[in-house]
Amino acid sequence: MNQPIELQKDETFVLNVGPQHPATHGVLRVKMTMDGEYIYDAETVLGYIHRMHEKMAENRTYPQYMPNMGRLDYLSAMAFNHGYALVVERACAIEVPERAEYIRVLTVELNRISSHLVWLGAFVMDLGGFTPLMYCFDDREQILDLLESVTGSRLTYCYFRFGGLYNDIDDDFITGTRAFITRMRKELKMYAKLVTGNIILQKRLIGHGPIDKDMCQRYGATGPVARGSGINYDVRKNEPYSVYPEFDFDIPVYDECDSFARYMVRMDEMEQSLRIIEQALDKLPDGPVNPKKKPKIIKPPAGDYYAAVETARGNFGIRMVSDGTKNAYRLKLRSPTYSNMHLFDEACRGMLISDALAFMGSLDLVIPEMDR
Amino acid sequence: MSLTLLNVIIAVFIAICFVGANAAYLVWCERKGAGLYQRRPGPMENGPWGLLQPPVDGVKLMTKQLLIPGGVDKAIFMVAPVLAMFPALISFVTIPFSTNIVAHQIDVGVLMIFAFAALGGMSLLVAGWGSRNKYAMMSSVRAVSQTVAYEIPLLITTITVVMISGSLNLTDIVEFQLGGFWNWNIWPLQKSVGFNLLMPISFLIIFVCSVAETNRAPFDLGEAESELVAGFHTEYSSMGFGLFFMGEYANIVIGACLTTILFLGGWSCPFGDWGFFPFNHHVGWFLLKIYLIIFVFIWIRWTFPRTTIYGLLNLSWKYLIPISLFNLLLTAGLLKVF
Amino acid sequence: MSIQETTRQALSEFFPEKPVTIDPVPEPESEEAEDGKKKQKDTPRENGIIVQDYSMKGFHLDAQINPDQLVRAAEILFKLGYYIESITGVDWIKEGQLEAVYDFSRYDFDLCRVAVRVRIPRDNPILPTLTGVYTGANWHERETHEFFGIQFDGHPHLIPLLLPEDADFHPLLKDFKA
Numbered sequence: 001m002n003q004p005i006e007l008q009k010d011e012t013f014v015l016n017v018g019p020q021h022p023a024t025h026g027v028l029r030v031k032m033t034m035d036g037e038y039i040y041d042a043e044t045v046l047g048y049i050h051r052m053h054e055k056m057a058e059n060r061t062y063p064q065y066m067p068n069m070g071r072l073d074y075l076s077a078m079a080f081n082h083g084y085a086l087v088v089e090r091a092c093a094i095e096v097p098e099r100a101e102y103i104r105v106l107t108v109e110l111n112r113i114s115s116h117l118v119w120l121g122a123f124v125m126d127l128g129g130f131t132p133l134m135y136c137f138d139d140r141e142q143i144l145d146l147l148e149s150v151t152g153s154r155l156t157y158c159y160f161r162f163g164g165l166y167n168d169i170d171d172d173f174i175t176g177t178r179a180f181i182t183r184m185r186k187e188l189k190m191y192a193k194l195v196t197g198n199i200i201l202q203k204r205l206i207g208h209g210p211i212d213k214d215m216c217q218r219y220g221a222t223g224p225v226a227r228g229s230g231i232n233y234d235v236r237k238n239e240p241y242s243v244y245p246e247f248d249f250d251i252p253v254y255d256e257c258d259s260f261a262r263y264m265v266r267m268d269e270m271e272q273s274l275r276i277i278e279q280a281l282d283k284l285p286d287g288p289v290n291p292k293k294k295p296k297i298i299k300p301p302a303g304d305y306y307a308a309v310e311t312a313r314g315n316f317g318i319r320m321v322s323d324g325t326k327n328a329y330r331l332k333l334r335s336p337t338y339s340n341m342h343l344f345d346e347a348c349r350g351m352l353i354s355d356a357l358a359f360m361g362s363l364d365l366v367i368p369e370m371d372r
Numbered sequence: 373m374s375l376t377l378l379n380v381i382i383a384v385f386i387a388i389c390f391v392g393a394n395a396a397y398l399v400w401c402e403r404k405g406a407g408l409y410q411r412r413p414g415p416m417e418n419g420p421w422g423l424l425q426p427p428v429d430g431v432k433l434m435t436k437q438l439l440i441p442g443g444v445d446k447a448i449f450m451v452a453p454v455l456a457m458f459p460a461l462i463s464f465v466t467i468p469f470s471t472n473i474v475a476h477q478i479d480v481g482v483l484m485i486f487a488f489a490a491l492g493g494m495s496l497l498v499a500g501w502g503s504r505n506k507y508a509m510m511s512s513v514r515a516v517s518q519t520v521a522y523e524i525p526l527l528i529t530t531i532t533v534v535m536i537s538g539s540l541n542l543t544d545i546v547e548f549q550l551g552g553f554w555n556w557n558i559w560p561l562q563k564s565v566g567f568n569l570l571m572p573i574s575f576l577i578i579f580v581c582s583v584a585e586t587n588r589a590p591f592d593l594g595e596a597e598s599e600l601v602a603g604f605h606t607e608y609s610s611m612g613f614g615l616f617f618m619g620e621y622a623n624i625v626i627g628a629c630l631t632t633i634l635f636l637g638g639w640s641c642p643f644g645d646w647g648f649f650p651f652n653h654h655v656g657w658f659l660l661k662i663y664l665i666i667f668v669f670i671w672i673r674w675t676f677p678r679t680t681i682y683g684l685l686n687l688s689w690k691y692l693i694p695i696s697l698f699n700l701l702l703t704a705g706l707l708k709v710f
Numbered sequence: 711m712s713i714q715e716t717t718r719q720a721l722s723e724f725f726p727e728k729p730v731t732i733d734p735v736p737e738p739e740s741e742e743a744e745d746g747k748k749k750q751k752d753t754p755r756e757n758g759i760i761v762q763d764y765s766m767k768g769f770h771l772d773a774q775i776n777p778d779q780l781v782r783a784a785e786i787l788f789k790l791g792y793y794i795e796s797i798t799g800v801d802w803i804k805e806g807q808l809e810a811v812y813d814f815s816r817y818d819f820d821l822c823r824v825a826v827r828v829r830i831p832r833d834n835p836i837l838p839t840l841t842g843v844y845t846g847a848n849w850h851e852r853e854t855h856e857f858f859g860i861q862f863d864g865h866p867h868l869i870p871l872l873l874p875e876d877a878d879f880h881p882l883l884k885d886f887k888a
Contacts, residue, residue: 015506037510037681047872054857055881090768128590128678134410200590200677217817219846220793226817233817306768306813306823319798319813330882334796334813342849353510354593354680371872 012040015353019048025122026367030344032353039356042348044341050371057331062088062298063162065328070156072333073369075118078104078111079311081160086241087307087318088162091300099287100164101243106280107147107159109273110177113184114143115312116266123263123361124195127204132195139187146176162298164290174281181274188271196267205260209359211347212257220339223314224269225363228262230255235310246283247276259362266364299326313337313364337363337370380476387464394625395618396426398666405670436610441504444607448502453608453615455495459488460622467629468543470639470655481542482530485630486523489585492623493519496587496594499616503607511606514681515587515594521688522584522591528696529574529581532703533557533634546638550653556637570699575635577692579665582627584684586620588669590676591684628665636661713790713820714770718759720786721771721824724779725758769813769823777828777837780812784843787814787824794840797850799858801832803884808835808858835860857882 012033019027027048033041053072057065069084070077082104089096096104117140121133144154150169151159159166195201216226226233234251236244252268254261300322308317314336321330340363348356400415400422407414415422440449466481468474478484493516500512534540536557537548549556558575584591605616632638639658679687760772775783784794792814800809812826830837839862840847849871851862856870859880870877880886 013506015510037514047870047874050872052881087768090766093766124677128592129676130406131410131674134412138411198677200679200683203683204677204680217788217791217793218844220795220844222793231817238817238819239821303767304811304825305766306825308768308815315795315815317795317813319796319811321798321800330798330800332796332798338849339795339846342846346845352680352682354678 008035009040011035017357025361025365028341028365028367028370032348032356034353037352037354039348039351039353042345042356044345046341046367046371048371049368051368053333053372054331057328059327061326062300062328065331066160067156067158070153070158071368072335072372073311073313073316073337073366074156075115075366076111076312077155077157078108078159079309080316081157082108082242083307083309083311083316083318085160085162086309087305087320088298088300090307091303091305091320091322092162092295092298094163094294095291096163096242097288097291098243098285099168100289102280102284103165103169103289104160105243105247106169106177106277106284107150107157109276109280110143110147111157112312113270113273114140116270117143119266119312119364120191120195123358123364124201126361127201127358129195129198129201132191135187135191139184142176142180142183146173146180149173149176161290163294164288168289174284177277177281181278184270184274188267188274191267196264202260204355204358205258205263205362206256207258207260208355209259209347209351209362210257211343215343215347219342221314221343222339223310223312223336223364224262224265225314225340225343227251227253227265228362229257233315235308235315239308241307241309247279249273249275249279259359262362262364297326299324308334311336313366313369314340333372335369335372337365337367341365341370383476384465388461391461391464391622391625392618395621396430398621398624399429399617400426401666402670402673405667406674409671409674430614433610433614438610438612439607441607444504445502448498449607450612452495452499452502453612453619455498456492456619457615457622459492460619460626463488463626464622466542467626467633468546468638469658471543471547471653473655474543477541477543480540482534482540482545485626486527486530489623489626490523492619493523493585495619499605499608505607508606511594517681518584518587518591518593518684521685522581522692525577525688525692525696526581526585528693528700529577530630530634532574532696532700535700535703535707542633542638546633546640549637550640556635556640558635570695570702571635573695574699575631577696578631578634580687580692582624582631583669583672584688586623586627588620588624588673590672590679592673592678593681593684624666624669625662628662628669631665632658632661713816713822714761717771717787717790717792717822717824718761720790721759721773721783723786724773724775724783764823769825771822771824772827773824774827774829777830780826780828781838781840781843783826784812784840787826788843791818792816792824794844794846794850797847797854799854799860799882801858801882801884802829803832806832808832808860810837810854810860812840830860836863837861838863839865841865856880859883 012035015032015034017030017032019029029045029048031043031045032039053068056068066081066084069080072080088094117136121136124132147157148154150167150173151157211221211225211229213229213231215221216229216231222233230253232251232253235241237251249272252265252272254264300320302322302324304319304321306317306319308315310316315334316336317334319332319334320328323329344360344363348359351359403425404414404422415425418424418428440446463485465476466474466478466484468477496512496515496519500508500515503509533545537545539545558572587594605613608616639655640653641657757774757776762769762772764770773783793816795813795815798811798813800811802809807829809827809829814824814826816822828837835858837860839851841851841864848866851865852868852871854860855862855868856873856877857880862868869875873881
């Protein structure tokens, strides 16, 4: 099975892994030219959920555009909120109080864990194990309940405001989060035994779907996809923003470049996020969550600005071109899934279709974020 | 036993009812079992504990529109579900539930079951080809190679047991094992072959092959939901799908019956015959054993992910077949010696 | 030498001692240590590298070059270890120009973000493609093409990516009426 197979171009047929498919986690279409069960070539067709967020930014004022950020990547909406708030605060030079920064980090990391839990459940379900999905969603309910009590939404958060937050957290949230940390550590041990230690899962992932460093650099892949290929890149450490320098956490990097390495990166990231949350709760300062002086109308000075944050899927960047008015002149959203998915067309040549779908699952795609 | 036509018809009718009831309520068991492993209650709405769920599902399936995709070969398309259900029903004719409870005792019962199982394998191919759908075709190609690969160790191991018992008649095989659990074929210490260490391994081989033959996880590449939508039965709706479904569960029951009869002593009481109910040999033990095996089938399905096609075929061709051939040789040799 | 210095020196090959012009008005090459905000308002910016203040702007080096120097700049940056982050198109309708901003960043701990700009006339927007150097530019260029109408010379498959394949309108232009 591991010997390279001669694929013949004139014996191919086109299989449309269409917009409606249980494995593509959203509306994604891949036109695969197949030779039997091997993929000869693949072409990704995007745009089935393209909503033109970048044009919307030009027709709305800066605060009016904040809810759109939650709709981009609905699984890790807090980090997208953070990126947008960061770029506008950078442009207008708005100071964020300490307490707001710590709560921001806290909620972003909780959201990262819930996003990885959905990834884990859906990924193992794609491979055929239907049960871990339910366990992951059970754990995720705890996070969603906690965040709902503070932000008011379960999925598409719009919690950050320029300079601070919408709402302060209360003691119930803090006790709930501490209880969750204890519970989640036990659950992670269970996942390691039940899911990661399963021989069938390991045989399906180890050695399949290689992405090397050169490919990552050519495509601009970031996040767990790059970290599973040996590239030590995490925006929280390489380009620190907010109060991340205050926390002590590691970045898991695996060198094997296969699907199992990407899997292990995300599992370890959940553990590291728990560490950050614990430290944030311990170090949480008192104070206001909104700055005293904040401009009533947000009008950044003319010029262009850039901000990058680390979401659950990689490096999310916003480039904002402002001309001094209330609306942005141009707002470009650099979504991590877009660059990660681009790898698929080249990397899947010669793979079996079941391996290709496992590879897609290990890339952790969220299609609305890719299509914007 | 009796050869009158009426008796045979009644027996077949009862077999069909048994299979039908099993297929329906095994679905309920499976869904409750899935709920148990997934920390949720399973069907609870229809009837107490969801017990009315299968009839309700049956009514739903029968009233759905029977869609036939354009351009298919109608004869082949309609024949496939029937071909899936029919062999399982017929195989029940020869399975002995107790000394007197058997529809028709056939001297070559083992051979008949395997003949009809092969026919069931054809239904996969026919369904995939007749659907005029690339996904269904791919899945039926996989399913056929899987069926062929796993029938071989099944047959070879069965021959081993047949050699020990000395007969192809299923009732005789069970009667060879009556009298307490130490007589069962699963143990290494045997009356006729002395000490054969590979007998428990043979039990495992037949168990694994039963799981693979019925296309259940972790060997369910034929209906891999996330890759091939629904595999060879993608294009079937309403009763076509219903028949495939029921055929799968009927096959599971046949697989469990076969495992029990060959290795676990059929209807024999594990404590030996004490003369009085419930500790004598009767059908209750048989049913208990097959349902225990089906419980393990359900447990396995909801725990493990799916293997790849190469892992599956490697397991059969490189491991199960050599081991079962070796067991065959060993048993033959030991039979000669003892 | 820090990576910013290295990159700046590598990119300075486009700006030799002789002044480089894009328009009729010749001006000396500018290399300022603070962001030349005040100058940008009235006169169009000329080719050159500006070192930006990271805490205010979010990126380090801002280079404006000619369209024909684009592939060479990408090769220089690829060798230095940068990855392509995105390609942003901006429609400066008042000046009659389209601008493409290429963002590059690094994987290691020497932080340096480079933004490479090119300006092209609005009625004939043609740029060379970067797919020979950075394969990831494939999708970015398709997206910029469909939103702004910029033609990328040598692109293997320049059809709309996010819009329908037969779309012939360019939504992000400022004079686009739905």
